[in-house]
Amino acid sequence: MRRIRADIAAAFTALTLAASGVHAQDAAANAGDAAARATAPNPRGNFGLGSGGRPTPRRIAASQAATRAVALCSGLWDGGRTIEQINADNGGLGGTESMQTSIDEQRKIVSIKYADVMPPRIVAWRPVLGCVQLPIGAAEAALKHVPQVAADVVRPNFDALDWPMGDQHALGRLPQAKQKALDEIVARGFDGTTYGGRTWGIIVVKDGKIVAERYAMGFEMHHAAQTHSAAKSFAASLVGIATWKYGFDIDRAGALEEWRKPGDPRGAITARHLLHMSSGLYGEGDGSPQADIYAGGATVAGRAATNILDTLPGTRFLYNPPDTMLLVRAVREQVASDAAFWALPFKELFWKIGMTRTTPASDWNGDFLMSGQTYSTARDFARFGLLYLNDGVWKGERILPEGWAKFVSTRAPVQPAGDGPRYGAQFWIYGGIDGLAADAYSPGGGQGQYAMIVPSHNAVIVRRGFDAASGFRIAKFSADVLAAIE
Numbered sequence: 208m209r210r211i212r213a214d215i216a217a218a219f220t221a222l223t224l225a226a227s228g229v230h231a232q233d234a235a236a237n238a239g240d241a242a243a244r245a246t247a248p249n250p251r252g253n254f255g256l257g258s259g260g261r262p263t264p265r266r267i268a269a270s271q272a273a274t275r276a277v278a279l280c281s282g283l284w285d286g287g288r289t290i291e292q293i294n295a296d297n298g299g300l301g302g303t304e305s306m307q308t309s310i311d312e313q314r315k316i317v318s319i320k321y322a323d324v325m326p327p328r329i330v331a332w333r334p335v336l337g338c339v340q341l342p343i344g345a346a347e348a349a350l351k352h353v354p355q356v357a358a359d360v361v362r363p364n365f366d367a368l369d370w371p372m373g374d375q376h377a378l379g380r381l382p383q384a385k386q387k388a389l390d391e392i393v394a395r396g397f398d399g400t401t402y403g404g405r406t407w408g409i410i411v412v413k414d415g416k417i418v419a420e421r422y423a424m425g426f427e428m429h430h431a432a433q434t435h436s437a438a439k440s441f442a443a444s445l446v447g448i449a450t451w452k453y454g455f456d457i458d459r460a461g462a463l464e465e466w467r468k469p470g471d472p473r474g475a476i477t478a479r480h481l482l483h484m485s486s487g488l489y490g491e492g493d494g495s496p497q498a499d500i501y502a503g504g505a506t507v508a509g510r511a512a513t514n515i516l517d518t519l520p521g522t523r524f525l526y527n528p529p530d531t532m533l534l535v536r537a538v539r540e541q542v543a544s545d546a547a548f549w550a551l552p553f554k555e556l557f558w559k560i561g562m563t564r565t566t567p568a569s570d571w572n573g574d575f576l577m578s579g580q581t582y583s584t585a586r587d588f589a590r591f592g593l594l595y596l597n598d599g600v601w602k603g604e605r606i607l608p609e610g611w612a613k614f615v616s617t618r619a620p621v622q623p624a625g626d627g628p629r630y631g632a633q634f635w636i637y638g639g640i641d642g643l644a645a646d647a648y649s650p651g652g653g654q655g656q657y658a659m660i661v662p663s664h665n666a667v668i669v670r671r672g673f674d675a676a677s678g679f680r681i682a683k684f685s686a687d688v689l690a691a692i693e
Contacts, residue, residue, distance in 0.1 A: 265322050269343050270502035271302040272319035276330040277501075277568075277580070279310065280317045280338040285566045285582035286431045295424070296407075296432065296673055316347070328504075335362055335553060337566035337582065342504030345571075354573040360550045365561050366429075370417065371590050372561040372602070374428065379416025381692060386418070388691040393419045396670065396684055404655050404679030407432065408585035410669040412593060413692050422585070424673075431564050431582040432671060437652030438567060438581035439531045441552070441591070443482060443615050443633035444607060445538055445577070447599070448555050451608040455541045457482065462537045463512055475520045481534040482632040483524070483619035489517035490527030497528045497578070500570065507532045507574035524621045524630060531578035531633065545573055552577075560594050560601045562587040579652070585671050591650070592658040592667030616648040616660075628682075640682040644689060647682075655679040664689050 262270075278301075282293035290310075294300065307320040307327075315332035329341045329349075335356045341349050370377030380386055389411065395401040396409050407426045411419040426432070434441075449455035457478040461467035466474050473488075480486045489495070496514060499505040511529040518525075542548040552575065557565050565583040569575045594600075595615075599607025615632040622629055629636040631648060637659065638645040649659040655672035659681065668685045 265325070268302070268321040269325070269328060270498065272306055272321040272328040273330065273340055273502045273504065275301055275303040275308070276317040276319050276328050277338060277340060280315070280330040280332050281433070281568070281582050284315050284332040285337050287429060292425050298675070318347070335360055336549065337568050339569060339571055340504045341571055345504065353571050354545070354549055354569060356549050357546050360553065362563055363558055365563055371415070371593055374586070377417045378420070379413070379418050381413070381418050385692055389419050389688065392684070392687050392691055393421055397421065397423055399677070402680045402684045403677040404672045404674035406655070406670060406672045406679065408669070408671040410585050410589045411688055411692070412589050412667040414665050415593070417589070418692065428586050429564060429584060431566070431584045433579070433654070434581045434583050434656050435579050435652030435654060436528065437650035437656040437658070438577045438579055439633040440615070440650035441556070441567065441581065442531050442535050442577040444556055445552055446478065446482065446534060447607045447611040448551070449538045449541055452555070453541050455538060463533060464540055465512060472516050477520070478534055478537050480520045481530045481537070483621070484526055484530055484630060485521050485524055485619065485621050486527065486530050487516050487518040487520040487522065488514045488527060488530065490525050490529065491517070495527060495529060500529070500532070500576065501580065504571065506570045506572040507536050507576070508572055512536065522621065524619070524623050526623065528578035532574065532576060535575050535577050539574065549573065556606065559604070559606050560590050562590050585669050588658040588669045588671065589667055592660045592669065595660050596662055596665065596667055616646070637682045637685070641680070641686050643682045643686040647685065649681070655681070657681045659685045661685070661689060664693060666692065
């Protein structure tokens with residue numbers, strides 16, 4: 208066991224915001240809401256008995272410790288990063304400078320002591336399923352109860368196979384003038400000025416071959432990093448698979464069984480509403496359960512599924528990450544076998560298309576937190592984009608139901624305010640922005656995680672980053688890339 212003490216003072220502000228599943232265009236509004244709550248004398252004071260004020264110092268410390276433990280566990284054993292690189296990636300130690308941190312490299316357990324009166328926050332890595340966070344107050348003995356995949360679910364190694372299933376013979380070259388123009392644009396994608404942000408990886412795929420690939424900050428093709436909300440597009444893919452192979456009905460009233468009790472207004476919520484971010488569940492102010500789940504060790508079933516309505520389903524767009532968690536939980540109920548459900552993302556999606564270094568975390572109750580909390584490489588993002596570029600068909604085998612790509616890239620009935628990208632079904636639609644092709648759409652994750660899919664150009668443009676105040680102009684970058692290669 209190795210024991211280390213934090214020795215760098217920095218905050219995880221950007222990390223916490225992105226890890227909570229907040230998309231770039233919602234960050235300002237959410238930050239303003241948080242500021243308003245912080246300055247209010249009692250932000251819940253007008254809402255009756257049982258309403259409290261700001262979180263206590265101990266609760267804040269517990270959340271900081273868990274956020275740090277998740278970053279260490281996932282970064283080390285899903286991402287292949289060093290502790291020093293994890294610190295640099297995440298902007299420091301996020302308030303855990305004085306907390307005692309223990310890393311058991313043999314058992315792959317991270318423990319961070321944050322209070323003398325409570326057990327440490329504990330996060331442990333598992334084969335295939337990755338890192339799991341125990342709830343506040345749980346001791347290490349509770350790890351024997353966390354979900355595990357069956358013994359026959361073993362991560363394959365496809366590295367020696369040809370691209371895109373593996374990594375061999377992946378590279379292609381454009382005509383000299385076009386290649387030179389593309390390489391120059393890709394280089395500017397890393398300068399932090401032309402398109403903004405802080406980029407660690409870019410891949411451009413044209414006609415099935417990688418025609419540009421570049422990394423920074425010590426990353427390479429097999430290093431994974433947080434997808435943040437780009438994982439929502441992975442979740443949508445599981446829904447598509449479930450409609451086809453498990454009879455999942457996205458229009459069934461009462462997406463979750465517990466919402467189907469007579470008189471429960473949540474019985475009007477369908478999986479389609481969840482896909483479109485229009486469930487009506489309370490997700491603003493103190494109403495979103497995402498912080499308790501991501502940093503408190505709460506479960507999707509215990510915290511998100513019990514949430515209450517704020518607006519009528521289907522009437523308003525609200526980017527609410529727990530909607531995605533609940534969507535995947537609804538799939539779990541339909542599959543009706545935990546063993547099959549825990550293997551589903553890997554056997555029916557990721558490993559089918561060579562995404563062997565993509566790892567979605569689950570809560571300790573076995574629900575995938577696929578609104579974020581997922582690690583993936585830039586090449587796996589490119590593979591995912593290729594799947595959608597080909598309407599869900601991979602090497603002649605249909606992985607997604609026919610027409611699913613069109614469904615997720617079609618505008619939902621209700622849309623976010625403003626003139627930014629539009630929303631489909633857990634994908635963002637960028638067509639027409641900054642001159643980008645009309646059919647362009649992409650997963651979108653905090654800190655700048657994209658896999659822009661452009662069917663009309665038979666191209667996928669991957670950009671991964673650690674953006675903070677300055678976001679990355681993905682539409683402009685993608686439009687410039689397409690202009691160079693066509």
